Structures are given as structure tokens and as C-alpha cells.
Amino acid sequence: MAHAQGQQPAIAAHAQGQQHPIGIYLKIWGLLFVLSTASYLVDYFHFQGYLRWFLIIVFMLLKAGLIVAVFMHMMWERLALMYAILVPLLLLMVLLGIGALEADYTFFTRGVFFLKGLL
Amino acid sequence: MTQAAPANTAETLPLADGVQGIVADWSSDQRAFKNVPWGKAMMWIFLLSDTFIFSSFLISYMTVRMSTTEPWPNPSEVFALTLFGKSIPLILIAIMTFVLISSSGTMAMAVKFGYEKNKKMSAILLLITAALGATFVGMQAFEWTKLIQEGVRPWGNPMGAAQFGSAFFMITGFHGTHVSIGVIFLIIVAIKVLRGDLDHERPGFLTGRKGKYEIVEIMGLYWHFVDLVWVFIFALFYLW
Numbered sequence: 001m002a003h004a005q006g007q008q009p010a011i012a013a014h015a016q017g018q019q020h021p022i023g024i025y026l027k028i029w030g031l032l033f034v035l036s037t038a039s040y041l042v043d044y045f046h047f048q049g050y051l052r053w054f055l056i057i058v059f060m061l062l063k064a065g066l067i068v069a070v071f072m073h074m075m076w077e078r079l080a081l082m083y084a085i086l087v088p089l090l091l092l093m094v095l096l097g098i099g100a101l102e103a104d105y106t107f108f109t110r111g112v113f114f115l116k117g118l119l
Numbered sequence: 120m121t122q123a124a125p126a127n128t129a130e131t132l133p134l135a136d137g138v139q140g141i142v143a144d145w146s147s148d149q150r151a152f153k154n155v156p157w158g159k160a161m162m163w164i165f166l167l168s169d170t171f172i173f174s175s176f177l178i179s180y181m182t183v184r185m186s187t188t189e190p191w192p193n194p195s196e197v198f199a200l201t202l203f204g205k206s207i208p209l210i211l212i213a214i215m216t217f218v219l220i221s222s223s224g225t226m227a228m229a230v231k232f233g234y235e236k237n238k239k240m241s242a243i244l245l246l247i248t249a250a251l252g253a254t255f256v257g258m259q260a261f262e263w264t265k266l267i268q269e270g271v272r273p274w275g276n277p278m279g280a281a282q283f284g285s286a287f288f289m290i291t292g293f294h295g296t297h298v299s300i301g302v303i304f305l306i307i308v309a310i311k312v313l314r315g316d317l318d319h320e321r322p323g324f325l326t327g328r329k330g331k332y333e334i335v336e337i338m339g340l341y342w343h344f345v346d347l348v349w350v351f352i353f354a355l356f357y358l359w
Contacts, residue, residue, distance in 0.1 A: 029223075044208060057354070070227075073336075085164075104185065
């Protein structure tokens with residue numbers, strides 16, 4: 001993948017836009033097909049529990065990474081743009097944590113409420 | 120040489136790399152995003168905000184799914200289709216995934232041929248991308264119809280937790296809207312490419328800026344983002 005960058009440094013430097021050989025797109029396309037098939041097979045073969053969640057997350061992140069890095073040309077951009085777009089996404093981890101805490105609490109109070117109804 | 124140096128001396132200065140490059144770019148007192156057309160940086164920033172919208176949907180879905188006391192309907196069974204007398208789990212969703220990934224592949228190649236000023240190939244690939252996108256929306260409409268006929272509503276469904284319907288219609292509906300808007304813009308960009316608007320730098324309908332082949336790449340960023348969101352929906356809503 002590094003050769004794609006080195007091949008046409010002059011073109012990239014003159015703001016002619018992102019030009020890369022067609023092969024890299026076809027390879028990534030094929031890889032995305034393989035990864036999608038793999039994540040479908042996780043469901044097809046009824047994997048359950050932590051193995052299922054682990055595989056789903058791994059295939060999801062690999063696919064997302066390939067799309068952003070190659071199809072969206074992020075790996076050839078300058079670090080200033082890369083960081084400006086990718087670092088703010090870490091904030092979502094905070095929202096995820098708050099959501100999980102809140103959901104646990106709601107589930108607990110619902111449990112207490114419905115239990116009282118039974119008594 | 121008696122003459123002074125040319126006015127645009129800045130171009131000859133090499134840009135720093137690594138962390139030093141980040142600091143230099145951001146503190147340069149010029150534009151922060153070097154080597155990137157203005158429109159492309161703005162599209163990236165729009166996509167960042169859109170990421171937060173979809174993340175809010177997906178995190179809310181996680182919250183309601185974790186907090187419901189009813190069992191969550193099994194997506195593997197809800198989205199199964201009977202083909203050739205056999206029930207195959209999640210098959211329509213798998214086909215939709217492959218269709219959208221293929222459209223991303225054709226889009227990436229359309230951008231490449233655009234920069235090479237190969238009008239015909241670029242326009243053909245853009246139109247194939249649009250056709251695949253329309254196919255995706257069509258299959259989604261089929262899926263919605265099937266679920267609505269089975270009694271799934273935003274406020275309840277016969278299979279389990281009531282929140283399933285609201286999460287499903289909200290998330291896939293918002294994504295489908297993005298795909299539909301993308302298809303419309305793909306057709307517009309394809310017409311611009313085919314007509315030679317970008318070769319002759321004709322300004323667009325809503326702007327005075329000159330048309331350039333970078334708009335194909337900017338369109339591509341949006342389209343790949345739509346595919347990217349589907350990767351997350353597929354994993355977190357359909358497979359979980």
C-alpha cells in the first residue's frame with residue numbers, strides 16, 4: 001500500500017487529488033466481500049455469547065477501517081485532517097458509557113417495579 | 120537575477136510531517152487543511168457531524184435494548200426469508216450488504232477515472248453506483264413492507280420488546296433516506312461529468328465555484344460514509 005503513495009508523489013503534491021492504481025480498490029473490494037461473508041456466517045452457524053460478539057465487532061471494525069483508510073483515502077491525507085476527523089469520535093465512548101450506565105439503572109428500577117406488582 | 124522572487128513563494132516550502140506537521144498545519148495562520156480542496160474538508164466535517172447523529176441512534180438503541188424487561192425479537196428469525204422452500208436466516212440483509220459494498224467499489228473507481236478525466240468510464244461507474252443504491256433502497260422498502268404486514272409498529276410488535284420497532288424504523292429509515300439522497304446526487308454528478316461541466320469548469324446550480332473533478336471525490340466520500348454506517352447497522356442491529 002505504501003508503494004501507491006510513493007509512485008506519484010509529484011501529482012499528490014500539486015493538489016491534483018487522490019490518484020491511486022485501480023488494483024488497490026479491487027483488492028479492498030474483495031476483502032470487504034470476504035469480511036461481510038464472514039460476519040454473515042457468524043449468524044448462519046449460530047455462534048453465541050462472547051465469541052459471537054467478539055467476531056461481530058472485529059469484522060465490523062476491520063470493514064470500517066478499510067473503507068475509511070482506502071476508499072475514503074484517509075491513509076493518504078495529512079495527519080492534521082486525520083486527527084481532526086478521527087479523534088473527536090473518541091467522545092462517543094463517553095456517550096456509550098453513559099448510555100450503558102443509564103440502561104442498567106433503568107433495567108434495575110423496572111425489575112423492582114414489576115416485582116412489587118407481583119407481591 | 121535582478122527580479123524579485125515570484126509572489127507565491129509559499130508553495131516551494133516543504134510541509135512538515137508527523138506530529139510536527141499537525142502543529143505546523145494548525146498554527147500556520149492560514150488554512151489548516153493543506154493539500155485538500157475546501158469542499159473536501161467541509162464534506163469530512165459534515166460526515167463527522169453525521170457520525171454523531173447515527174451514533175446517537177445506535178447508542179439509544181443499545182440503551183433501550185439493555186433496559187427492556189421483555190425479550191428482544193431475534194433478528195436472525197425476524198429477517199429470515201423463505202427461498203426455494205427453505206428458510207434462510209438474514210439472507211435479504213446479507214444481499215443488501217453485498218449490494219452496498221459493490222456500490223462502494225464502483226464509486227471508488229469512478230473517482231479514479233474522474234481524476235484521469237476519463238468522462239465515459241467515470242459516468243458509467245457513477246450510474247452503476249446509483250443503480251446499486253436504488254436496488255438497496257428497493258430491497259429496504261420490501262423489508263419494511265414485510266415487517267409492517269407482520270404487525271411490526273414503532274410502538275409494538277408481536278415478537279417481543281416494543282422498542283424493537285421504534286429502533287428499527289428510526290435507524291434503517293434514517294439510513295435509507297441517506298441512501299436515497301445519495302442516489303439523487305450520484306445521478307446529478309454523473310450528468311455533470313458526462314456533459315463535460317467539470318472539464319469546462321462550469322459552476323454548479325447552487326454555487327459560483329468552478330466545477331472540478333474533486334466533486335466526484337467529495338460525492339464519493341458521502342457515498343462511502345453511507346456504506347460505512349451500514350457496516351455498523353448490520354453488525355449492531357441485525358447480527359447482535
